[in-house]
Amino acid sequence: MWSHLLRRGLSVAMSGRPAALQVDTEQFEALFTDGLKQIAELFSKHHYELRIAGGAVRDLLSGKQPQDVDFATTASPQQMKEMLSSANIRMINAIGEKHGTITARVCEQNFEITTLRVDVLTDGRHAKVEFTKDWAMDAERRDLTINSMFLDLDGNLYDYFNGLQDLQNKRVRFVGDPEKRIQEDYLRILRYFRFYGMVAADLEQHEEKTLLAIQENARGLAKIAGERIWLEVKKTLLGNHVSHLLSLVYSLGVAPYIGLPVSSLEEMLIVCERSLNLQPKPMTILSALFQNQEDVRKLDLRLKISREEKNLALFLLKHRRDMHPGDEKDPLEPYKDLINQSRDPLIRERTYELLKYQGERNLLSDLQGWTVPCFPISGHDLRVRGITSGKEIGIELQRLRQLWKQSGYTADKETLLENVCR
Template sequence: MWRRLLNHRGISRTVTWRNLFTMRLKTEQFQSLFTDGLNGLAELFEKNQHELRIAGGAVRDLLSGKRPEDVDFATTATPEQMKSMFQTAGIRMINNKGEKHGTITARLHNENFEVTTLRVDVQTDGRHAEVEFTTDWQKDAERRDLTINSMFLGLDGTLYDYFKGYEDLQNRQVRFVGSADQRIREDYLRILRYFRFYGRVAPGPDQHEPETLAAIRANGRGLAAISGERIWVELKKMVLDNHAGHLLELIYQLDLAQYIGLPPDGNVEEMKRVWHHAKDHSPKPMTILAALFRCSEEVEKMDVRLKVSREEKSLALFLVKHRRELCRSEEEPESIRPFTDFIIDSRELDSQSKLCELLKYQGERKLLSELLQWSMPRFPISGHDLRKVGVTSGKEIGATLQKLRDVWKKSRYQMDKDELLSHVKP
């Protein structure tokens, strides 16, 4: 009981009356994956009579017409069977850290291929899972988080979809596999993964299923036990996807902020304004999140929880400090001079980058464009030049250099060496 459908994109679809939905994919993006390395891997698994399929996000990307950046594979072979198979074939294996979870990474033709044995969760605690290996593809799909991430793609192009993931992808819906409450309790980080994929897939904000939001609210406290590093990976991806303003506001409405390092009383309206102005200018994640912080102490607390990089923390502190005081001049509203003066005075290597983020934060598109094209002029005077004209004391050299910098700034950085030295009293 099935029927086959064809469409203009070269995809043949087989609709069955059981849970499993299959179709055949023959797109350019799919065919482009078949390098010498993948062909060699496929031949090896076929020779040893083990099934090998593309899994998870790569399937979702291919069905969306994208060539995936990373491709993960799933197999019916156990880790021991894979190791024996690769060793016999003389294939190098690298990074054995994932072996206890069923993952073996093989290197063929200068490419790495990460292959994981099908698994079922035996026990979970909301952060980690104890797994057993299986040969049942549907059971492995059942343990995954979202329907759009639970599909497999055979190397002949056959799609294996057990939970209507393809239908959800076509309809741009984001749903958990089975019970949202159960999936979240297995790993509370799935709350943030839901938000991230909602921003990537959903056509508009606030189109969530009520029962999904209810499950998220009921389990939000579980995020407190998730490591800050894992939370930050998801959070900064979410902030750069569509609907980030809505999703961050939703995090506050569902009372999740306190568990993920964001200030409990975050300035949501400021954040939404900043996101609206900055979203089309490739802001850094911290540029959007900085709008939530009302003071530097909140940035420090966030860093303790999320353990962000030194550069990310420095940017947040910079934006919180300068977002009001460092802005366009009332006398010369079209000039970037206040910002270029700041860069030259600070003499820090990342000042220009930080100021570009500040202008994104402030919504200053024209000034941002100008600053991106601006190159810092070189101050033409050195201590060596001053010694030549009789300034020899180290303290005096420092004071004179600062004085000449001020003169140079007033000239709009146009004075050359001789003009500046004329201001030095012998």
């Protein structure tokens, strides 16, 4: 599976010196837009090193096209600002500057470039950093080995902690001591789960010392903002091994600190199994852990979920037990009724998620191909026929809608108007 890296070979540097071979893939070459070429020439002209960093390197080595590309450099933030200003390159002001990140805008493209850093003080949420020119020291402060590699613009890979080997073996490991890495930023517990679902092939590739470090430091997540936690949890729920990873979240004592309820995991395991390959939304899976509306309220309080995520959870909680397929003639009838009787524009999407939750693959496909019929009668139609009272119009519309429902939503306007009570 790694042959795609070896068109001209793969260069790996363990001590700061790359070997003779290089990464040469379509994904790598696609990065070289006019904007990047201009940035690269500028840094080269001023004798500053510039390399692709972190997740983009991991993606390139996995044969994926990176969605976001971050760069690292030996230039200080001030040196970058002076250099970019002299070249009349626009810089976008951002809060990242105090941490060493400058965002350059070239050819309608943003380039986030960060000075190499070392952590001098951490509190589990934030880090006080100092700038360095040592690539290995910057790599050492990163979370996972697979995220600690660099790739220069000639395709040379700099790998100080065996990240490539771990990626090839589908292993997820912290850089150095897991406990130290976690205590620098407790969110790394959830990042470990997320990347395990992204990279690992098997359920039991965890290192015992990593699981122990997570268990002993889980309470540190209590100090992490809910929005940051929810972002990682959602990404985990969209990956592989979801039921296994959620089970670990509970068995390692993480759940109470991220807002998840005290819950039996049986329903969750069932929902994960029957919704496999149906691409359920994260909240659809998570809803299997809720026993009542109070569980949803507490999760919202902790994680600051969106209004629609909360509404979806409440919708599933309400209908997951009482909604079942109809008779053989039209098993979709209850779900169609649910959609037609609601004026909520998001009801159809929620009903899809309900069918995923229930594992109704065929019904989901049928419902997705169903065109929602439009009720053919309006209040104006009734006024033309002499019904002028608003209350009477409302009652009659409701009665006609019921007749329309009984017809399987096939009765046309003329047929329904024949049944108007005068």
